[in-house]
Amino acid sequence: MITATTIEEVRNVIKKWKAEGLTVGLVPTMGALHEGHASLVEAAVAGCDRAVASVFVNPTQFGEGEDLDSYPRDFARDCEVLEAKGCDMVFHPAVEEMYPDGYGTYVNLESEMTKQLCGKSRPGHFRGVCTVVSKLFNIVTPDRAYFGEKDAQQLAVIRRMVKDMNYGIEIVGCPTVREADGLARSSRNSYLNEEERAAAVVLYRSISRAKEMLAAFGAPSAEDPADAGALKAAMTEIVSSEPLARIDYIEAVDGETLLPKERLVSGDLVAMAVYIGKTRLIDNFTI
Numbered sequence: 118m119i120t121a122t123t124i125e126e127v128r129n130v131i132k133k134w135k136a137e138g139l140t141v142g143l144v145p146t147m148g149a150l151h152e153g154h155a156s157l158v159e160a161a162v163a164g165c166d167r168a169v170a171s172v173f174v175n176p177t178q179f180g181e182g183e184d185l186d187s188y189p190r191d192f193a194r195d196c197e198v199l200e201a202k203g204c205d206m207v208f209h210p211a212v213e214e215m216y217p218d219g220y221g222t223y224v225n226l227e228s229e230m231t232k233q234l235c236g237k238s239r240p241g242h243f244r245g246v247c248t249v250v251s252k253l254f255n256i257v258t259p260d261r262a263y264f265g266e267k268d269a270q271q272l273a274v275i276r277r278m279v280k281d282m283n284y285g286i287e288i289v290g291c292p293t294v295r296e297a298d299g300l301a302r303s304s305r306n307s308y309l310n311e312e313e314r315a316a317a318v319v320l321y322r323s324i325s326r327a328k329e330m331l332a333a334f335g336a337p338s339a340e341d342p343a344d345a346g347a348l349k350a351a352m353t354e355i356v357s358s359e360p361l362a363r364i365d366y367i368e369a370v371d372g373e374t375l376l377p378k379e380r381l382v383s384g385d386l387v388a389m390a391v392y393i394g395k396t397r398l399i400d401n402f403t404i
């Protein structure tokens with residue numbers, strides 16, 4: 118696996134690959150890699166001739182008082198995970214390589230979709246995400262880029278940005294990888310102590326309950342949609358029963374625009390953010 122720390126190094130390798138007619142897949146990450154990230158790399162390796170992963174804790178997507186400084190970093194281990202999955206190149210730039218002195222250009226999706234869900238408690242987050250992903254798209258010029266459905270709002274925002282800005286890149290969404298008890302894998306799970314880790318399963322329990330309710334109703338359709346209020350109430354009751362949990366939001370939204378909806382049909386999204394102690398966890402499912 119090639120390790121590149123400068124944009125120039127990446128461009129030189131990509132130029133060579135493209136001259137050989139090879140397709141390139143990109144997996145953007147912030148490192149502290151786990152099985153979720155590994156599944157994206159697997160998909161990129163399977164779907165493209167060459168797979169590139171980026172490992173960069175992007176400061177512009179963290180807000181004041183968030184965990185930029187304490188975010189877990191272990192690049193040596195990340196390289197082992199990537200190499201084992203057959204990744205061809207990892208791009209691991211310093212902050213100054215991505216945001217040199219005088220940096221001033223940001224990509225901002227201005228429609229309502231970035232103001233919903235996580236956008237409410239993390240203003241500026243998606244501006245940082247869109248900016249860094251745009252830069253990575255320009256540096257790597259991939260044919261396909263792979264993102265996890267675990268970050269459903271991020272995936273919807275990237276799809277919109279790609280459409281709006283005419284990036285000729287196919288965005289591939291990959292299913293959420295979970296622990297044995299259902300907790301979605303996340304780099305932030307490492308913040309949880311033993312008691313919190315046990316409590317964190319409440320997110321998945323509430324999702325499982327909502328899915329059971331949907332299964333009992335039968336598949337929702339335009340004529341017979343699912344009631345968002347009933348699903349949210351059942352999920353809220355389960356999460357509220359866990360003393361260590363504090364709900365940031367449990368919302369039902371249109372899967373594409375992310376605007377709130379009362380009557381849900383196939384493709385709509387139920388998403389949640391819950392604090393377990395001081396750690397903010399997210400999860401979701403698509404109707």
Ligand code: AMP
Binds near residue numbers: 293
């Ligand atoms: P991050 O390093 O948290 O920025 O995540 C990098 C990519 O991995 C994003 O596209 C995430 O959606 C994806 N990802 C994170 N956790 C999971 C998971 N449990 N299953 C699938 N994809 C994930």
